[in-house]
Amino acid sequence: MGTTSINKAVTKSAGIISFATLISRILGFVRDIIIARLFGVYVYAQAFVIAFKIPNLFRDFIGEGAANAAIVPVFSEYATKHSKEEFWELANIVLNLLLIVLTVITLLGIVFSPIIVRLIAPGFIADPSKLQTTITLNRIIFPYILLVGLAAYAMAILNSLKHFSIPAFAPCFLNVSIIIFALIFGEGIKGLSLGVLVGGVLQLLIQIPVLYKKGFRLKLFQHFKHPAAKTIGKLMLPRVLSSSVYQLNNFIDSIFGSLAFIVGEGGVAGLYFAYRLILFPLGIFSTALAQAILPTFSTQVLEDNYDKLKHTLSFGLRATYFVMLPASFGFMVLSNQIISTIFKGGKFDAYSASMTADVLFFYSIGLFAYGATRILQSCFFALKDTVTPTKIAILALIMNTVLNAILIFPMKLGGIALATSISGIVTFFMLFSILKKKIQPFNVDEIVVSFLRILLASVCMGAVCYLCKSLNLFLVIPVGIISYIVFCFIFKVKEMQQLCEWIKVRKLQ
Numbered sequence: 001m002g003t004t005s006i007n008k009a010v011t012k013s014a015g016i017i018s019f020a021t022l023i024s025r026i027l028g029f030v031r032d033i034i035i036a037r038l039f040g041v042y043v044y045a046q047a048f049v050i051a052f053k054i055p056n057l058f059r060d061f062i063g064e065g066a067a068n069a070a071i072v073p074v075f076s077e078y079a080t081k082h083s084k085e086e087f088w089e090l091a092n093i094v095l096n097l098l099l100i101v102l103t104v105i106t107l108l109g110i111v112f113s114p115i116i117v118r119l120i121a122p123g124f125i126a127d128p129s130k131l132q133t134t135i136t137l138n139r140i141i142f143p144y145i146l147l148v149g150l151a152a153y154a155m156a157i158l159n160s161l162k163h164f165s166i167p168a169f170a171p172c173f174l175n176v177s178i179i180i181f182a183l184i185f186g187e188g189i190k191g192l193s194l195g196v197l198v199g200g201v202l203q204l205l206i207q208i209p210v211l212y213k214k215g216f217r218l219k220l221f222q223h224f225k226h227p228a229a230k231t232i233g234k235l236m237l238p239r240v241l242s243s244s245v246y247q248l249n250n251f252i253d254s255i256f257g258s259l260a261f262i263v264g265e266g267g268v269a270g271l272y273f274a275y276r277l278i279l280f281p282l283g284i285f286s287t288a289l290a291q292a293i294l295p296t297f298s299t300q301v302l303e304d305n306y307d308k309l310k311h312t313l314s315f316g317l318r319a320t321y322f323v324m325l326p327a328s329f330g331f332m333v334l335s336n337q338i339i340s341t342i343f344k345g346g347k348f349d350a351y352s353a354s355m356t357a358d359v360l361f362f363y364s365i366g367l368f369a370y371g372a373t374r375i376l377q378s379c380f381f382a383l384k385d386t387v388t389p390t391k392i393a394i395l396a397l398i399m400n401t402v403l404n405a406i407l408i409f410p411m412k413l414g415g416i417a418l419a420t421s422i423s424g425i426v427t428f429f430m431l432f433s434i435l436k437k438k439i440q441p442f443n444v445d446e447i448v449v450s451f452l453r454i455l456l457a458s459v460c461m462g463a464v465c466y467l468c469k470s471l472n473l474f475l476v477i478p479v480g481i482i483s484y485i486v487f488c489f490i491f492k493v494k495e496m497q498q499l500c501e502w503i504k505v506r507k508l509q
Contacts (some may be wrong), residue, residue, distance in 0.1 A: 015352075019168075020169040021168060021287065021288050023172055024169070024171045024172045025284055025369045026176035029342065030038070030175070030179055031178050031179050031182070033343060034183065035048065035192075036343040036346070036347075036348040036352070037038075037272060037343070037347060038155075038182065039269075040346070040347030040349060041265070041267075041273075041351075042266060043130050043345065044188065045269040046309045047134040047268065048137060048189070049254070050117060050120060050138070051134050051141060052192075053120065054109070054117075054138060055142055057248070057251055058324065071157070071232055072159055072294050072298065074159060074231055074232050075087070076295045077298065078090055078160075082219045084215055087241055088215055088216055088217065092218070093225070093226045093359055095153065095218075096220065098149065098150070102149040104128055105143050105145055105146075109142040110143075113135050113139045116138065116411075117131065117138055118131070120251065120258075121254065121255070122397035123257075123260050123267075125317065126260075126261075128392065136189065137192070137193055139187070141192075143197060145247060146170050146202060147200030147201055147204055147406070148174075148200050148298055151203040154204065154207040157211065158214070161297060162309060166210045167207055171203060174202070174203055175487065176198065176202075177198045177202060178192065179195070181198065182195055204420045207420065213233070214303060221483050226451055229349065235300075241331045249420050250271075250420070252401050253271050253416045253420060254268050256335060256404045257270070262409065263413045264355065264412065267413050267416075269494065270358075271353040271359055271417070274356050274359035274363055275359075275363060277338065277339075277360055278364065278370070279328040281324060282374075283322070285371065286370070286372075286374050288376035289316060289320065289374075293316050293378055294378040294381065295468065297309060297313075298381075298382045300312065301382045301383055301384075301394075306439060309379070309382075311373070313376075313379050313439075316378075317375055317376075317447050318446070318450045318451075318495055320368070320371040321495075322453050322493070322495040322496070323371075324367050324368040324371040325451075325455055326369075326457070326484045327364075328364045328368055328460060329366035329410070329459065329465075330461070330462065330465060332361050333462045333465045334353075334465055334473065334476060334477075335358075335360040335361040336353075338357070339353050339356045339357040340353050355413055358414045359414060359417045362414045362420075363417040364417060364421075365421040366422070369425040369428035370424050372428050372432075373424065376428070377431070379435060380431070380435065381439070392434075395424075395430070396427040399419075400419050400420055400422075403419030403420045404416050407419050437441060439490075450493070450494060451486075453494075454488070454495070457487035457488045457491050460483070461480055
């Protein structure tokens, strides 16, 4: 398969995931708007953010991050080199091991919720009512870890078989469930907790028929040993940390954000709502592209075809810049309008909006780095180098923690977001520099030129958006998009020209 065909295959897979993620993110926006207007940034909102953050963090540790990073490369190899019977035997063995691990974590999480909540939100200790509400909610929704971990495992198996559509749509059911139960029960923790649990069940159930159609047959606790399972186990721990670096940084942010005596009331909720907006372009494009590109990287490494690997890496990074850089400038220039338009109303008052907009501005600075790092991590994972991303992830966590402690006093909540952006950008450049040496010779000129051209177009687009800020947000956004397209042609951005050529081909077909 030629390089162009590979890029088309990756683009098609990423397109499927992106469309599904777009639907999920839109539903997520509806969910967050409902939560914001029901609770603002006050007690119940803060309790939900912390209680839901903990199982979500473990989901990235044990579920989606580890599953895609450790399972997909190994299963992709098995799908290529071994029989279907051997493939599904391995799938059952890994499932049995994962069930045990997830069950133990879930039980420990329920038992030790009081300690966990105090660790992740130390600022809540000063408010016994808020602390107890968060502990109760955390205990109720902790089984979500088991459900979403199994759903993520099913997604990894299907992705290794190059099936992306159903797993990509599965998260939509979580958002639909939370929306329905929040509206039914209104203010309080009952609706939110039931919504999370039912959503976790639905995420898993929707994928089971596809797995059975592909050939999976459940065999519980019959076998636990397999050479490939050991390989996955060895890869799992370091890949968990490196692939979840931004979730871990977000975790650290929440610890500092809970210190209301420094940042003001509602810090963790303000960080949550702003970060949810950052996740919108990341989820729709960067995560989708990284998820789709990982099996391709793995196959190219398996075939020892490093020329194609370099082309695929270049394509992934340039495509990420093309989307993430304008999104970053758009968020920064329009942060106040975006937050006020989407969330303001009900209990989400002017104080809530101002706090959240400040966070969104500073989170946006590192947006391109968040997305590009996911592409680099996928390449490291395909090369079966787990040590380097792990070391960089640890450095990023230390850097983010130190910067949080320094910037929180002069900049309050905005300092926490800026610390995340700085550590994210440094992480990207460190990973890129190491990977470049690892796959030498690697010509970076194409990537650098692309970055600079897109950066110029994005800066000019940001200037246009700034001049049009007095208009309604839903008018400014189309103006910004049109101006970005125009500036891409002015600065001869190759990715825009390629996109236009692709659209022309699709029309002819």
